[in-house]
Amino acid sequence: xxxxxxxxxxxxxxxxxxxxxxxxxxxxxxxxxxxxxxxxxxxxxxxxxxxxxxxxxxxxxxxxxxxxxxxxxxxxxxxxxxxxxxxxxxxxxxxxxxxxxxxxxxxxxxxxxxxxxxxxxxxxxxxxxxxxxxxxxxxxxxxxxxxxxxxxxxxxxxxxxxx
Amino acid sequence: xxxxxxxxxxxxxxxxxxxxxxxxxxxxxxxxxxxxxxxxxxxxxxxxxxxxxxxxxxxxxxxxxxxxxxxxxxxxxxxxxxxxxxxxxxxxxxxxxxxxxxxxxxxxxxxxxxxxxxxxxxxxxxxxxxxxxxxxxxxxxxxxxxxxxxxxxxxxxxxxxxxxxxxxxxxxxxxxxxxxxxxxxxxxxxxxxxxxxxxxxxxxxxxxxxxxxxxxxxxxxxxxxxxxxxxxxxxxxxxxxxxxxxxxxxxxxxxxxxxxxxxxxxxxxxxxxxxxxxxxxxxxxxxxxxxxxxxxxxxxxxxxxxxxxxxxxxxxxxxxxxxxxxxxxxxxxxxxxxxxxxxxxxxxxxxxxxxxxxxxxxxxxxxxxxxxxxxxxxxxxxxxxxxxxxxxxxxxxxxxxxxx
Numbered sequence: 001x002x003x004x005x006x007x008x009x010x011x012x013x014x015x016x017x018x019x020x021x022x023x024x025x026x027x028x029x030x031x032x033x034x035x036x037x038x039x040x041x042x043x044x045x046x047x048x049x050x051x052x053x054x055x056x057x058x059x060x061x062x063x064x065x066x067x068x069x070x071x072x073x074x075x076x077x078x079x080x081x082x083x084x085x086x087x088x089x090x091x092x093x094x095x096x097x098x099x100x101x102x103x104x105x106x107x108x109x110x111x112x113x114x115x116x117x118x119x120x121x122x123x124x125x126x127x128x129x130x131x132x133x134x135x136x137x138x139x140x141x142x143x144x145x146x147x148x149x150x151x152x153x154x155x156x157x158x159x160x161x162x163x
Numbered sequence: 164x165x166x167x168x169x170x171x172x173x174x175x176x177x178x179x180x181x182x183x184x185x186x187x188x189x190x191x192x193x194x195x196x197x198x199x200x201x202x203x204x205x206x207x208x209x210x211x212x213x214x215x216x217x218x219x220x221x222x223x224x225x226x227x228x229x230x231x232x233x234x235x236x237x238x239x240x241x242x243x244x245x246x247x248x249x250x251x252x253x254x255x256x257x258x259x260x261x262x263x264x265x266x267x268x269x270x271x272x273x274x275x276x277x278x279x280x281x282x283x284x285x286x287x288x289x290x291x292x293x294x295x296x297x298x299x300x301x302x303x304x305x306x307x308x309x310x311x312x313x314x315x316x317x318x319x320x321x322x323x324x325x326x327x328x329x330x331x332x333x334x335x336x337x338x339x340x341x342x343x344x345x346x347x348x349x350x351x352x353x354x355x356x357x358x359x360x361x362x363x364x365x366x367x368x369x370x371x372x373x374x375x376x377x378x379x380x381x382x383x384x385x386x387x388x389x390x391x392x393x394x395x396x397x398x399x400x401x402x403x404x405x406x407x408x409x410x411x412x413x414x415x416x417x418x419x420x421x422x423x424x425x426x427x428x429x430x431x432x433x434x435x436x437x438x439x440x441x442x443x444x445x446x447x448x449x450x451x452x453x454x455x456x457x458x459x460x461x462x463x464x465x466x467x468x469x470x471x472x473x474x475x476x477x478x479x480x481x482x483x484x485x486x487x488x489x490x491x492x493x494x495x496x497x498x499x500x501x502x503x504x505x506x507x508x509x510x511x512x513x514x515x516x517x518x519x520x521x522x523x524x525x526x527x528x529x530x531x532x533x534x535x536x537x538x539x540x541x542x543x544x545x546x547x548x549x550x551x552x553x554x555x556x557x558x559x560x561x562x563x564x565x566x567x
Binding site for chain 1: 214215222223226383386498499512514516525529533536537
């Protein structure tokens with residue numbers, strides 16, 4: 001199975017719900033929408049033609065200038081040794097997406113981590129609590145508006161230290 | 164309700180169950196993490212894992228550091244095998260920059276990575292033995308971790324948090340003492356490992372404590388995204404080194420050991436066999452090094468590889484490159500890349516998004532301990548407390564990799 005076969009399979013099945021097809025460094029990357037994401041992941045996992053039965057990772061990326069949070073899934077087909085990256089862009093003010101725990105148990109903690117750091121609410125998740133930060137924290141620290149250093153400090157400016 | 168505590172409690176005063184806090188600091192957890200267990204006698208009814216006690220916000224820090232300054236962060240993920248993390252990060256950046264490494268550097272990296280794997284597995288396997296009551300084996304094999312650290316020290320000057328190598332190669336060639344120490348290790352370690360195995364493999368007490376305990380089916384292991392020796396112990400032959408060879412692993416001849424039942428004994432056997440395979444890999448790499456041009460220890464990429472210090476002090480171009488690289492002013496493509504290496508505990512992945520700035524736009528670590536550990540509370544249900552403790556040892560949960 002090659003990336004072209006996969007693009008064709010997904011195009012036949014989901015039509016214009018699949019967009020942004022790209023292959024950075026050979027890793028097939030597709031974008032989809034949150035209403036069909038579980039359908040897409042389930043199809044990739046269970047269909048005989050695809051067989052991505054291993055969830056490698058779930059994480060998110062914040063793009064403040066576009067008001068987007070991208071939820072990124074990495075799946076792996078161990079038999080054909082092929083990976084796929086599925087992205088869903090959701091609005092940063094309404095960060096909700098259906099949970100993937102219905103497909104993989106391992107998604108539980110990965111989604112808790114994503115919720116903890118980005119505030120993405122995974123609908124239907126059995127136990128959506130913070131996992132690494134303390135429960136009292138009232139921000140989701142990986143969002144770009146939160147600086148690394150204490151913003152009240154005047155002696156250290158971000159432009160001197162990289163970003 | 165106190166939100167510091169896990170949400171789960173049994174408030175029924177009539178309950179016969181006992182709540183036990185295993186951790187955050189407990190000799191049996193070998194790290195800072197907590198399990199709140201409900202016990203019925205010695206049997207665990209249910210449990211809640213709480214982690215994050217040493218969370219250090221590495222992903223946030225990484226968004227504010229040039230590529231070079233991220234290497235020391237990776238040291239502190241799985242600090243029992245930091246060179247694998249370092250090399251994994253270097254290779255991620257090299258993949259982003261499309262740097263092709265000379266074979267000799269790949270082989271040197273394999274030597275270091277396999278030594279790190281051995282030291283990681285030594286810790287795990289000796290600690291399983293220790294937790295079942297066999298202190299002798301622990302002390303006996305553990306000294307070889309010291310010998311491995313001496314080799315690191317010879318190569319890079321550090322022992323635990325190694326910060327070894329650079330983007331584009333090594334900071335210097337291995338010296339003769341390093342090679343002599345590797346050869347000495349290759350001679351002495353198999354003898355000790357064989358004796359270690361003869362003390363435990365057919366040991367009645369050890370088998371009674373480990374065989375048939377915490378069995379995991381391959382379906383469950385895959386569903387929980389397990390990787391590494393834990394997944395292989397269940398019978399799934401997934402190894403990143405074979406599936407997606409990096410760093411010239413395709414040039415080597417080695418086997419991927421798998422278990423059958425996924426119990427603690429199988430995990431122990433898989434890790435032991437992996438140590439044998441690692442020894443063989445190092446031997447093969449030492450042999451291959453003889454056919455490579457001596458003195459090559461980095462790729463010829465002056466834009467990305469830090470120049471030697473004496474050059475920096477005496478040569479204008481070297482000084483400019485040095486300054487640009489240290490300040491992160493390198494021409495890295497705007498792209499995203501995922502690179503995985505086989506860490507001591509499984510698939511260690513780096514998901515890097517570069518937007519052309521000095522620092523990564525986003526860097527995510529796929530940490531095998533974090534993902535493997537998510538099954539622990541569920542696995543413990545119905546298990547004896549003493550079995551749950553060796554189960555934790557056999558999963559080799561490293562707090563640094565858990566919390567990132």
